[in-house]
Amino acid sequence: xxxxxxxxxxxxxxxxxxxxxxxxxxxxxxxxxxxxxxxxxxxxxxxxxxxxxxxxxxxxxxxxxxxxxxxxxxxxxxxxxxxxxxxxxxxxxxxxxxxxxxxxxxxxxxxxxxxxxxxxxxxxxxxxxxxxxxxxxxxxxxxxxxxxxxxxxxxxxxxxxxxxxxxxxxxxxxxx
Amino acid sequence: xxxxxxxxxxxxxxxxxxxxxxxxxxxxxxxxxxxxxxxxxxxxxxxxxxxxxxxxxxxxxxxxxxxxxxxxxxxxxxxxxxxxxxxxxxxxxxxxxxxxxx
Numbered sequence: 001x002x003x004x005x006x007x008x009x010x011x012x013x014x015x016x017x018x019x020x021x022x023x024x025x026x027x028x029x030x031x032x033x034x035x036x037x038x039x040x041x042x043x044x045x046x047x048x049x050x051x052x053x054x055x056x057x058x059x060x061x062x063x064x065x066x067x068x069x070x071x072x073x074x075x076x077x078x079x080x081x082x083x084x085x086x087x088x089x090x091x092x093x094x095x096x097x098x099x100x101x102x103x104x105x106x107x108x109x110x111x112x113x114x115x116x117x118x119x120x121x122x123x124x125x126x127x128x129x130x131x132x133x134x135x136x137x138x139x140x141x142x143x144x145x146x147x148x149x150x151x152x153x154x155x156x157x158x159x160x161x162x163x164x165x166x167x168x169x170x171x172x173x174x175x176x
Numbered sequence: 177x178x179x180x181x182x183x184x185x186x187x188x189x190x191x192x193x194x195x196x197x198x199x200x201x202x203x204x205x206x207x208x209x210x211x212x213x214x215x216x217x218x219x220x221x222x223x224x225x226x227x228x229x230x231x232x233x234x235x236x237x238x239x240x241x242x243x244x245x246x247x248x249x250x251x252x253x254x255x256x257x258x259x260x261x262x263x264x265x266x267x268x269x270x271x272x273x274x275x276x277x278x
Contacts, residue, residue: 004178011188018192018215022199027207034211041218048185048229053221053240060244065214065251072255073207076262138237145234146241157245164249171256174263 006047014040027073031066038062052139185226192219206268210254217247 017037024030038061045054146154192215199212221240228236262268 001178003180007180007184011184014188015191015195018195021215022195022203022208022212027205030208030211034214037215038218041222044222045225048225050225050229050237050240053225053237056241056244057221060248061214061218065248068251068255069207069211072258075259076207076268141234142237142241145238150235150238153242157242160249161245164252168252168256171253171260 003047007044010040010044010047014044028070031069031073034069035062035066038066050138052142182226182230186223189219189223189226192216192222204269204271206258206270206273207255209270210251210258214247214251217243 014037017033017040020033021030021037024033038057042054042057042062045051045057196212196214196216196219199215200209203209203212221243224236224240224243228234228240258268261273265272267273
């Protein structure tokens with residue numbers, strides 16, 4: 001029941017955001033919808049107990065590829081000067097609120113970390129390995145398959161990334 | 177209906193795939209076409225992960241890692257091409273990209 005509710009919620013959100021990605025008027029909005037879409041797909045992977053793929057999805061897609069897209073959108077399609085549509089006072093308030101939230105989070109982490117280090121050493125270690133043993137196993141098994149059975153495809157993929165990196169530099173550089 | 181089977185994930189994947197294809201066909205901004213391609217690759221990944229966890233076979237998830245690597249390479253080279261093209265032609269509209277049309 002819960003599984004079905006989670007799946008349908010994620011499915012509706014993923015498809016809705018996909019539609020928004022291709023229908024948004026501004027390319028910047030498209031990229032932002034795409035980030036949320038990728039994060040929701042990562043949650044879907046977690047519900048399928050594919051934790052390693054979920055982490056890779058967040059790191060590579062939401063963290064790397066989307067930032068690349070955002071850079072290109074900013075470089076290419078903004079015709080207006082940034083000052084023209086920036087309300088500096090509202091931006092200042094937003095920035096202050098966000099900075100305050102981050103400060104609260106850091107304080108919370110420090111306080112909870114201090115509270116945890118007060119606990120006796122036996123209580124700290126207990127229970128944690130069981131809680132995270134499943135994702136460890138998933139990652140471990142994927143690593144095992146990747147580095148034994150699929151070692152040569154793995155090397156080919158790394159060569160592909162190297163070639164793509166060199167190609168992107170050659171393409172983007174003005175005069176080599 | 178309430179039991180989630182691999183068919184549900186496949187249906188979700190197919191729908192996301194179709195959304196990506198529609199984006200490729202309909203939009204004229206090449207950056208959004210690239211984003212639609214990323215949506216298509218994501219649809220494929222959902223399919224692979226769902227069937228991998230259904231069949232209890234990790235090869236699907238290993239393949240997803242390869243797909244993500246290829247997607248990263250594709251994004252880097254493609255966006256490099258867009259930057260190089262924009263530097264010459266000042267446009268990202270694919271209707272004006274007829275340089276290599278026969």
